[in-house]
Amino acid sequence: MQWWALLIVVYLSVYLEATQHHRKALYPSAYRIKRGTYSLINPTFQHSVEDVNLLFEILLAGMQIQSGDHTILIPDEELASLRNVEKLEVLCDDVLPKKLSDIRRLTAELEQRRQRLTWQDFERTVLTLVYSAQTLARVRDQRQREAWTDSVIRLFRAVQRDLRPF
Known part of the structure; x- marks a missing residue:
């Protein structure tokens, strides 16, 4: 085998590995929604500037994301009753990772x-950052606190x- 043929084989194997890595879903659970509604497969909350503003308003109102089913608590009853909040609930209940691992x-x-x-992944990463920061505030065990702190910092750096600009 000639040296250039070997070089091509190595290049192609590296290229295939790289493309496989980029196709891997960051949030695989987004494609396995438990609620069985087709429209909620790969759910996202933000589809317009109004949705972005609404999410900001919900977060400012003190939305809490917790583990388990029905994980979001929105103190403002008017905001909590909005129809758009259903997709946010699906995102927080079924898509966001909740375990530290x-x-x-x-x-x-x-x-x-x-x-x-x-x-979609940016939105989910920001919401995961919010969940992680809220969990960090509740954790009392020093080792767990350090692990959650590390995760919050790493998520923040990813968003940042x-x-x-590239």
């Missing part, structure tokens, strides 16, 4: 990415890196 897997994959996040 799942969040660490996510942060490792985010650190390896060389391309920008899709807007995605916002920078």
Whole structure:
């Protein structure tokens, strides 16, 4: 085998590995929604500027994301009763990772990415950051606190890196 043929084989194997890595879903549970509604497969909350503003308003109102079913608590009853909030509930209940091990897997994959996040993945990463920060505030065990702190920092860096111009 000639040296250039070997070089081509090595290049193609590296290229195939890289393309497989980029196709891997950051949030695989987005494609396995438990509620059985086709329209909620790969759910996203933000589809317009109004949705972005609404999410900001919900977060400012003190929305809490917790583990388990029906994970979001919105203190403002008017905001909580909005129809759009259903998709946010699906995102927080069924899509966001809640276990520290799942969040660490996510942060490792985010650190390896060389391309920008899709807007759906960006939204989910920000919501995972919110969940992680809220969980960190509740954790009392020092080791758990350090692990959650590391995850919050890594998620923040991923969001920050995605916002920078290339």
